Amino acid sequence: MSGQQTVHEAAGDWLQRLDDSELSEADIQRWLEWFTEADAHRRAFEELRQLRARLRATPASWRIEMRRKLNLQAPPATRWWTPPRRWALAAGVAVAVLAGLWWRGPHPGGETLYVAAADRHRVVRLDDGSTAALGAGAVLAVSYSGERRSLDVRRGEAYFEVRRDPGRPFMVWAGGVRVTAIGTAFNVLHNSRQVTVTVTEGVVWVDSVPGNGQVVGSPLVASSGETHLAVGQRLVVPLATAADAAPAANADGLSVWHNGRADFINAPLHEVLRVVNQRADTPLDIGDPRVAYLTYSGTIMQAHLDEWIASLPQVYAVRTVPLNDGRLALVMRAQ
Amino acid sequence: MRSKEPCTQAGHQSAPEQSGDEHRTAVKTLFREHNRALVSFLLARLSSEQEARDVAQEAYVRLLQLDSPGTIGFLRGYLFRIAANLSVDRVRIRAVRERTMEVFDEFSEVEMVEGQAMTHQEFEQACEALNELAPRCREAFVRHVVEGYSTPEVARELRVDERTVRKYVTRALVHCRARLRGSGR
Structure with missing residues (x-):
């Protein structure tokens, strides 16, 4: 390094080197020595880091404006800072296995049962390359044969990303409702009161709908008891056995909003969204159980709810899917 | 909801109890002295505060689980190495937080005030x-x-x-x- 470096220049260099994924141990050691050596080092580093983070977090429109103001050519390609999360899913599963957080047990009749623990979700990679993300407490039975892929959401919520295989339909049962897909993504929520099917990609067929199923969204393309659901559509099937315990009543009585703001510390996103939806023009739904357990800490300003919602894909590896009833569903971004 | 595993604090019966306690203390010291650096380190590599927090916690949990604890110097290097690896994976596991919290009560109070959005x-x-x-x-x-x-x-x-x-x-x-x-x- 050149002779006279100011503290801030050194801080800027470090900041960039830490970004390098191939950071060596010796580098970490040297950085740590530098960082702890003087308060001024720490301050300079933090100052630059925050400035960088704030610049990174500017709205997309500003970034375009910046290029114009700086007389720079249009950006090479539209793209935003996407964290490489190619391995995140696999790693999550691997760690879950190591931690013994869930189990997989072979079952009679070639059926495999997947159970997600009561307090966490679980991602299952199925033999055909499809994935199922199970919400906390969900139970999924899987049995594959040469002709079909049969799955049963016995309880809870499961989000499926289906590997395309026209010769082997992917059939998901939930409380007497059957959803058939070839290659698509959809969510099935099976609780004591109802089964809800939400499609976030492609099309699914729903049949043997007991009672009076209701499609939310644009008119359904139905023929002979079969319902087609396309992206953004949702089918709600109330279950006959509705005499169960009342669902945990909305704890809405305790509003988290206070003077137009709501504070959260390590709150699961499903809780945060419930609060946000009390005030948002466009309600946000959990479209994928993995989203429900992302954690959020921070303050949400009612006056800036739209910006907050728009920022979610930058903070988490999620994307929003517009549903036809005007709501938005949040799902994890594909790997 | 938590404490399905009562093993965290109440391990009176096991033999390596002594060294386990020492290890725990060492990790606590490390936390006290280096948490700020660790969080800065992670924030420089990750896009969000939440991720940095998650990774830091996971790194401590792994450190606690070490079979053969070493010196503080070794642990410190190891802590940052784990954190660096984790930040590459961006593994976020919410579950570990609960276990961590028992050891690092202060964690929730660590100030990680991020600058406000740019005007x-x-x-x-x-x-x-x-x-x-x-x-x-x-x-x-x-x-x-x-x-x-x-x-x-x-x-x-x-x-x-x-x-x-x-x-x-x-x-x-x-x-x-x-x-x-x-x-x-």
Whole structure:
């Protein structure tokens, strides 16, 4: 390094080197020595880091404006800072296995049962390359044969990303409702009161709908008891056995909003969204159980709810899917 | 909801209890003395505060689970190595938090105040500051910091080596900071 470096220049260099994924141990050691050596080092580093983070977090429109103001050519390609999360899913599963957080047990009749623990979700990679993300407490039975892929959401919520295989339909049962897909993504929520099917990609067929199923969204393309659901559509099937315990009543009585703001510390996103939806023009739904357990800490300003919602894909590896009833569903971004 | 595993604090029966306690204390010391550095380190690598927090906690949990604890010096290196690896994976596991919390009560109080969102006025000042720099320096900065291209990508685009890109980016960042400092924050 050149002779006279100011503290801030050194801080800027470090900041960039830490970004390098191939950071060596010796580098970490040297950085740590530098960082702890003087308060001024720490301050300079933090100052630059925050400035960088704030610049990174500017709205997309500003970034375009910046290029114009700086007389720079249009950006090479539209793209935003996407964290490489190619391995995140696999790693999550691997760690879950190591931690013994869930189990997989072979079952009679070639059926495999997947159970997600009561307090966490679980991602299952199925033999055909499809994935199922199970919400906390969900139970999924899987049995594959040469002709079909049969799955049963016995309880809870499961989000499926289906590997395309026209010769082997992917059939998901939930409380007497059957959803058939070839290659698509959809969510099935099976609780004591109802089964809800939400499609976030492609099309699914729903049949043997007991009672009076209701499609939310644009008119359904139905023929002979079969319902087609396309992206953004949702089918709600109330279950006959509705005499169960009342669902945990909305704890809405305790509003988290206070003077137009709501504070959260390590709150699961499903809780945060419930609060946000009390005030948002466009309600946000959990479209994928993995989203429900992302954690959020921070303050949400009612006056800036739209910006907050728009920022979610930058903070988490999620994307929003517009549903036809005007709501938005949040799902994890594909790997 | 928690405490399905009562094993965390109440391990009276096991033989390696002594060293386990010592290890725990060592990790606590490490936490006290280096948590700030660890969080800064992670924040420099990750996009969000939450992720940094998650990774830091996971790193401590792994440290606690070490079979053969070592000296503080070793543990410190190991802690940062785990954190660096985890930040590459961005593994976020909410479950570990609960276990961690018992050992690091202070964790929730660690201040990690992130700057507020940039105002448009500050943004304009930053643009003015950048305009005082050479075009290539500006370009490198905008691509890397604002648009999120990696250093190698920017180097390839601008046909310079990575060290030069880093130099440009540092220069621009330091310059912006100096110009923004006068007003506001």
